Amino acid sequence: MKARLPPWACALALLAIAMSPAVRAEDAGIITLSGKPVIARPTRPPVRFPHEAHWGFEGLDCLSCHHEFKDGVNVLDMSVLAAGGPAIQCASCHRSAGKLQSSFHRLCIGCHETAAKKAKPTGPRSCGDCHPWK
Ligand code: HEC
Ligand code: HEC
Ligand code: HEC
Ligand code: HEC
Numbered sequence: 001m002k003a004r005l006p007p008w009a010c011a012l013a014l015l016a017i018a019m020s021p022a023v024r025a026e027d028a029g030i031i032t033l034s035g036k037p038v039i040a041r042p043t044r045p046p047v048r049f050p051h052e053a054h055w056g057f058e059g060l061d062c063l064s065c066h067h068e069f070k071d072g073v074n075v076l077d078m079s080v081l082a083a084g085g086p087a088i089q090c091a092s093c094h095r096s097a098g099k100l101q102s103s104f105h106r107l108c109i110g111c112h113e114t115a116a117k118k119a120k121p122t123g124p125r126s127c128g129d130c131h132p133w134k
Contacts, residue, residue, distance in 0.1 A: 029053060038091040038100050044131035049108075058120075065107060 029052025035042055054060055066088065068076040086092055094103040108123070108130070115122035124130050 033104065035091075035097070035100055035104070038095065039097045044127070045133060047104075047130045064111070 031049045031051045032046050033049050034046040063074055067074045091100050094100045112123040112125050
């Protein structure tokens with residue numbers, strides 16, 4: 001028996017790698033937000049959120065979005081962020097479907113609105129730009 005794979009198998013493997021979400025260059029640093037499983041039956045398409053791009057936007061840092069409030073002060077321990085894990089999920093604190101949806105909208109659209117009012121570069125503010133039907 002030959003140890004080598006036939007050429008078509010290699011081609012297929014390469015194709016699979018090229019198409020896997022983790023490896024596609026355009027997907028690096030992008031999080032797809034669907035609200036699931038808290039929002040059990042979404043009515044809109046999921047949102048492609050360019051997470052890492054936001055790290056470089058003027059005036060933004062991790063604590064612009066990630067938080068843990070104590071007496072109105074954001075006391076989030078950065079090591080929690082560095083570790084990753086479920087505590088970071090918005091849904092771990094904003095627990096109902098309705099609250100989760102409004103938390104996302106207030107954070108995302110709120111900041112984009114504020115920047116627009118100051119005539120600064122900003123992100124999408126209309127439904128279809130975040131939830132594209134295609
Ligand atoms: C513009 C808002 C925003 C900024 C700025 C931001 N994040 Fe996030 N981050 C999010 C959102 C939204 C999620 C998704 C949370 C969810 O799925 O519930 C997330 C998820 C994460 C996760 C878990 C998913 C993953 O990719 O591993 C980590 C870790 C994380 N952020 C770290 C950071 C760090 C570190 C910084 C600063 C360098 C940062 N974030 C800046 C909004 C932001
Ligand atoms: C550790 C728990 C925790 C996590 C995780 C968390 N939040 Fe919050 N968030 C709170 C608390 C507590 C408040 C302040 C009390 C309130 O208004 O609910 C708050 C307030 C907010 C507010 C301002 C109040 C409002 O509803 O307008 C927004 C917007 C928000 N969170 C969005 C998010 C988003 C989006 C994520 C995920 C990136 C997230 N939160 C992750 C606990 C958390
Ligand atoms: C604290 C402010 C802030 C928050 C929170 C925020 N954004 Fe943005 N976003 C920006 C700014 C500023 C830009 C435009 C930056 C630029 O073009 O220089 C932007 C741009 C974008 C873009 C366009 C990126 C591009 O490459 O053209 C998308 C998409 C986007 N945001 C989605 C989101 C989503 C989804 C959320 C919530 C999960 C979110 N943003 C939360 C500030 C914010
Ligand atoms: C800046 C981006 C942004 C804009 C603009 C935006 N949304 Fe969202 N929306 C989100 C994110 C992020 C979530 C949470 C992830 C999810 O559930 O898709 C969400 C969740 C939702 C949900 C709950 C989940 C579902 O699919 O049923 C609904 C409904 C919704 N949005 C409708 C709207 C409508 C209607 C508009 C316009 C008035 C709108 N959104 C504008 C980012 C946005």
